[in-house]
Amino acid sequence: MAQMMYREAVVSTIAEEMERDPNVVMLGEDIVGGMGTAGGPEAIGGIWSTSVGLFDKFGKERMIDTPISESAIIGAASGLALAGKRPIAELMFADFIGVCLDQIWNQMAKFRYMFGGKTRCPAVLRLVYGAGYNAAAQHSQSVHQILTGMPGLKVVMPSSPADVKGLLRTAIRDDDPVVFLEHKALYGMKGDVPDDPNFTIPFGHARLTRAGEDVTIVSSGLLLGFCEAVADKLAQEGIGCDVIDLRTTSPLDEEAILDSIEVTGRLVVVDEAPPRCGLAADICALAAAKAFSSLKAPPQAVTPPHTPIPFARELESAYLPSTDKIEAAVRKVLGWR
Amino acid sequence: MQLSREALLGAYRRMKVVREFEERLHVEIQTGEIAGFTHLYCGQEAVAVGVCDHLDREDKIISTHRGHGHCLAKGCDVVDMMKEIWGSREGLCKGKGGSMHIADVDVGMLGANGIVGAGAPIAVGAAISAKIDGKGKVSIAFSGDGACNQGTTFEAMNLAVVTQAPCIFVFENNHYSEHTGVDYAVGTANDIASRAEAFGMKVWRADGTDFFAVYETMREVLDHVRAGNGPAAVEFDTERFFGHFEGDPQRYRGKGEVDRIRETRDCLKNFRASVTSAKLLTDEDLDTLDAEVLAEIENAVQAARAAERPTADDVLADVYIAY
Ligand SMILES: Cc1ncc(C[n+]2csc(CCOP(=O)(O)OP(=O)(O)O)c2C)c(N)n1
Numbered sequence: 001m002a003q004m005m006y007r008e009a010v011v012s013t014i015a016e017e018m019e020r021d022p023n024v025v026m027l028g029e030d031i032v033g034g035m036g037t038a039g040g041p042e043a044i045g046g047i048w049s050t051s052v053g054l055f056d057k058f059g060k061e062r063m064i065d066t067p068i069s070e071s072a073i074i075g076a077a078s079g080l081a082l083a084g085k086r087p088i089a090e091l092m093f094a095d096f097i098g099v100c101l102d103q104i105w106n107q108m109a110k111f112r113y114m115f116g117g118k119t120r121c122p123a124v125l126r127l128v129y130g131a132g133y134n135a136a137a138q139h140s141q142s143v144h145q146i147l148t149g150m151p152g153l154k155v156v157m158p159s160s161p162a163d164v165k166g167l168l169r170t171a172i173r174d175d176d177p178v179v180f181l182e183h184k185a186l187y188g189m190k191g192d193v194p195d196d197p198n199f200t201i202p203f204g205h206a207r208l209t210r211a212g213e214d215v216t217i218v219s220s221g222l223l224l225g226f227c228e229a230v231a232d233k234l235a236q237e238g239i240g241c242d243v244i245d246l247r248t249t250s251p252l253d254e255e256a257i258l259d260s261i262e263v264t265g266r267l268v269v270v271d272e273a274p275p276r277c278g279l280a281a282d283i284c285a286l287a288a289a290k291a292f293s294s295l296k297a298p299p300q301a302v303t304p305p306h307t308p309i310p311f312a313r314e315l316e317s318a319y320l321p322s323t324d325k326i327e328a329a330v331r332k333v334l335g336w337r
Numbered sequence: 338m339q340l341s342r343e344a345l346l347g348a349y350r351r352m353k354v355v356r357e358f359e360e361r362l363h364v365e366i367q368t369g370e371i372a373g374f375t376h377l378y379c380g381q382e383a384v385a386v387g388v389c390d391h392l393d394r395e396d397k398i399i400s401t402h403r404g405h406g407h408c409l410a411k412g413c414d415v416v417d418m419m420k421e422i423w424g425s426r427e428g429l430c431k432g433k434g435g436s437m438h439i440a441d442v443d444v445g446m447l448g449a450n451g452i453v454g455a456g457a458p459i460a461v462g463a464a465i466s467a468k469i470d471g472k473g474k475v476s477i478a479f480s481g482d483g484a485c486n487q488g489t490t491f492e493a494m495n496l497a498v499v500t501q502a503p504c505i506f507v508f509e510n511n512h513y514s515e516h517t518g519v520d521y522a523v524g525t526a527n528d529i530a531s532r533a534e535a536f537g538m539k540v541w542r543a544d545g546t547d548f549f550a551v552y553e554t555m556r557e558v559l560d561h562v563r564a565g566n567g568p569a570a571v572e573f574d575t576e577r578f579f580g581h582f583e584g585d586p587q588r589y590r591g592k593g594e595v596d597r598i599r600e601t602r603d604c605l606k607n608f609r610a611s612v613t614s615a616k617l618l619t620d621e622d623l624d625t626l627d628a629e630v631l632a633e634i635e636n637a638v639q640a641a642r643a644a645e646r647p648t649a650d651d652v653l654a655d656v657y658i659a660y
Contacts, residue, residue, distance in 0.1 A: 029515070036521025037513070038591025044516045067486035067522040068453050068514055099452065099487070134372035134424070136435045138451030275660050306660040310652055311435030312424030313372045318649035 002195055007187040009164035010050045010126075014088060016197060017172045018058050024172060025080060026051065027064035027073055028090030028126075035065045047092050048128055048187060070096050074103035074125065081123040082111065086172060094129035094143045094181060108177045109152030120175040124168075130222055130272060132185035134316055137308040142221070145273035147179050148249040148282075154178045154203055155250040159224040161191040163247060166201030173200070183222045204251035208260075212240020215330050216260040218283055219270040220246040223321060227270050230326045239334065249279055257283060258291050265296035266333040270326055275303040297336030300329040340552075345618055346626065348390055348548060352382040352605055353630045354415065355406045359579070361634050362405075362422065366583045370642070372424055375436045378406035380546075380578035383604035384509050385410035387551025388477060391559050397445045397463040397476040399456040402437050404449025407479055412444040419637035425644035431654065432647045453514075454487025456480065457506065461497045464504035464568070473563050475503040483514020485529045486522060494536045497568035505562055506533055506570040509545060511577040516589040533570030545573025546602045549611070576602045 004012065018024045031051040033044025041060075045052030055063045066073050070091060077089035091097065097104060104125065111121045131140040148155045156171055156178060158164045164182070171178040209224065210217075210231040219227045224245050231241035242260040246253065261267055267287045271280040280301035287299045302321045310319055340348070359379040365371055378385065381403075389398065389410035400407035408418060413429060421428030422436045429439055440448035447463060450456050460478030467474040484490055485508055497504040508529045512519045525531050530540040539561060543554040551573060558569050576598040580587045587595070612618040653659055 030517055033516040034518075034589035036518025037516065037589040038518075038594060039516075039587075039589035043589035047515065065517060065521070067517075067524075068483040069486050069488065071488050096452065099454070099489070133374075134435065135374055136438055136451065137433075138438070139374065305653060305656070306658065307653060307656045308433075310433045310647075311373060311430075311438070312426075312432035312647050314424070314647050314649070315432060315652050316372075318652045 001192040003190055004161050004193050005187065006161045006164055006182070006189045007048065007050055009161040009193055010168065010182060011052055011054070013165050013168040013172075014051065015054060015057065017169060018054065018062060021086060023084065024086045024088065025062045025064065026054065026088045026090070027066055027076060029066055029068055029073070029092055031090055032060070032063055032065040046090065048184070050090070050182070070100035071103050074100040075107065077123045077125070078103065078108045078111065078121060081121045082119060086122050088124045088126060088172065090126045092128060093139050094127035095138050095141045097127065097143055097146070104147075104153070105150055109150050112176060113152060121177050122175045123177050124171045125177070125179045127179060127181050128184050129181050130183040130185055131309055131316055131320055132222065134311060134313055136311040140309040140316070142272040144181055144249050145278040148279060149277070152177065153250060154248065155181065156203065156248050157181045157220040157246065159183075159186065159221055159245050159247075161189060162193045163201060163207075165193045166199050167203075167247060170200045170203060174203070181221070185222050201247065203248045204253050206247055206253035206256040207245040208242060208256070209245050210241055210243035212242055213263055214240045215266040215268060215333055216242045216244065216257070216264045217268045217270060217326070217330065218244045218246060218257055220249065221272060223270045223272055226321065226323050226326055230323050230330060233327070234330060239330070241330065254286060254290070257286065261287055261291040262294045265294050267295070267299040268302060268326065268329045268333060269299065270302045270321055272320070273303065274306050275301060276306055278303065297333040300333055302326050302329045342617070345612055346622065348386055348552070349605075349608060349618075349623060350626050350630065351386045351390070351410055352548065352608065353626060354633065355382040355385060355409050356605055357630050357634045358405060358409060358415065361638060363579060363583065365638065371422060373435045373437070375422070375583045376403040376581065377579040377583065378403050380576040380598070380603070381509055381511060382406055383548040383551050383608070384507070384545045384573045384575055387548050388507055388555050390552060391555050392445070392475070392477070394443075394445050395472070395474045397447050397460070397467070397474070398479065399447045399460045399463070399477070400449040400479050401456060401481055401484065402449060402451055402453065403481070404439055405436070408439050408441070408446055408449065411446045413439065413441045413446055415633060416637045416640045419641040420644045423641035423644065424647070425641060426647040426651055427644040431651065433655070454480070454484045454489040457484070457490045457493035458496065461493045461500070461502055461504050464497065464502035465500055467503055468501070475505060475559065475562055477505045477507055479507050479509060481514060482508065482510040482512065482519045482523055482529060483517075485532065486514075494533055494538065494568070494570070498537045501567035503562045504568040505558055506568065508570065508572040509575050510572055511575050513577060513581065513589075515581045518589070530570055530572040538568050538570050539566070540569065541571040543571065543573055545575030546604045546607065548604055548608050
């Protein structure tokens with residue numbers, strides 16, 4: 001086991017996979033950073049420092065620094081994949097999928113199906129998402145809600161350095177398009193990461209991070225930590241919470257959720273995306289459809305309100321689900337008749 | 338064309354406001370009081386002011402993520418902008434937008450923008466509207482050298498030509514898009530204007546650190562566009578004094594590069610040198626303005642600091658469909 005940061009787990013995994021497989025290439029804006037400048041090619045290593053050192057190791061054939069052209073980046077990733085490479089494309093902020101949505105949604109996600117299964121498209125899109133930096137409405141969004149709704153994409157949301165390692169490795173080795181969502185507020189998080197170069201985490205397997213018999217809390221990404229804090233607090237009162245980290249939203253580990261609800265009878269889903277047509281609503285619907293007879297209370301969704309993300313510190317913290325709101329939702333399902 | 342004493346003083350003052358606004362933010366940001374991402378415009382003042390000095394409120398501009406200079410030059414209120422950057426509910430956008438999304442449609446400022454390349458098509462729309470209204474108004478799309486690589490910019494240029502919209506694409510080439518150099522990222526041999534030319538527009542090129550070059554060039558461009566010749570484009574060669582964003586260690590820049598451009602390519606310094614040596618204004622004239630501007634900025638910062646903070650209820654203000 002090695003201690004490393006979430007960010008370090010990203011860069012070390014990419015390095016190891018590029019080492020292992022010469023077909024793995026990376027492309028994105030400023031992933032080298034400094035191309036064509038007096039400061040030398042590798043002055044930055046990605047704006048989130050998630051490609052530091054890779055240019056030195058792999059050179060410009062495999063580390064493709066691009067102009068600001070998201071449609072071209074994602075389209076080229078598809079082309080690379082269809083022609084036998086394994087591209088990892090990075091968007092600096094997940095919000096920028098707006099620029100290149102067609103390339104993700106109508107192209108990359110649909111090739112395997114539309115081409116009658118004759119081709120695979122092994123591309124990884126690494127997107128940096130989430131609030132917490134007061135970066136306001138165009139740089140703080142959680143986009144898994146949109147991408148999970150698109151047939152043809154696998155959607156991954158790691159919440160710890162170990163999960164980054166195991167899930168990113170799986171993503172790079174996967175033969176289909178995978179959207180890998182890194183939460184910007186988790187980059188500095190430290191944790192133990194297995195050294196085994198073949199440590200992978202399969203998609204569609206949620207992780208139980210706290211065990212209890214009274215309430216099921218389902219979450220992912222940054223807010224998982226909020227849920228764990230609530231579970232730890234309530235444990236002192238003798239209230240037991242199952243906290244489930246989804247890890248991937250597509251495929252979704254329905255079984256883990258339903259098995260837990262069968263025991264607890266109560267569900268709280270905590271998600272950073274807006275409330276309508278989102279992950280929280282989806283999982284509440286799953287419970288209603290498939291665990292109705294186990295439920296002792298209506299499932300509760302804790303999400304931000306249906307609004308763009310505000311700038312000011314006070315506004316952003318009021319926007320994000322807080323531990324207080326999560327605790328209130330847990331108490332609400334517990335107090336139901 | 339000789340500018341009047343008033344016009345010269347006004348232009349200097351506006352550039353100085355942008356400069357001091359930015360220099361002060363650079364200092365204030367270190368205190369941790371200002372949240373979010375801030376991209377400073379310092380060094381490029383001659384472009385914003387040299388362009389906007391020709392415009393009135395009904396002409397529209399659309400800006401970039403580096404928007405303070407464009408906002409100030411187009412007439413956004415200094416105090417209200419400062420309050421917005423501080424995240425106050427008294428700010429120009431009620432603390433919802435912050436530095437990167439300042440807008441004030443009342444003065445024809447259609448927004449800074451967090452999405453690179455998003456502005457150009459919006460500017461074309463505003464220009465089409467101006468054409469329909471037939472009052473000779475124009476719309477300006479400010480874009481960086483990075484933004485010129487975005488498909489939206491290409492599509493906007495073509496749409497403007499097709500519709501003969503009175504839109505002016507102002508490319509501010511400060512040689513960097515974030516950390517990547519223009520020599521690397523712009524395939525047309527570092528020549529952005531030629532792209533616009535390829536779409537069928539008349540183009541101009543000028544030194545963006547020279548206020549008079551910007552001002553004169555813009556006069557020609559505007560004469561051309563206001564005469565009903567459709568869209569046009571202009572590329573200004575300029576300099577960025579600070580990092581891409583506040584906190585950027587700028588490792589991609591050459592040693593001494595910033596000192597050098599501050600020494601030789603400072604639009605304010607060069608303006609002062611040229612107007613004083615031509616005996617159009619004196620150092621005392623300009624020093625007086627400098628002092629006034631510093632006081633104005635100080636006042637804005639104090640007002641921003643003292644301004645009312647937003648509360649949780651404000652999150653849902655201006656939400657027209659709520660759940
Ligand atoms: C669609 C999109 N892609 C990437 C970014 C990240 N980003 C913000 S500013 C910037 C560089 C813009 O460069 P340029 O257009 O030259 O303007 P400058 O920063 O030089 O003013 C980038 C890549 C963004 N905000 N939006």
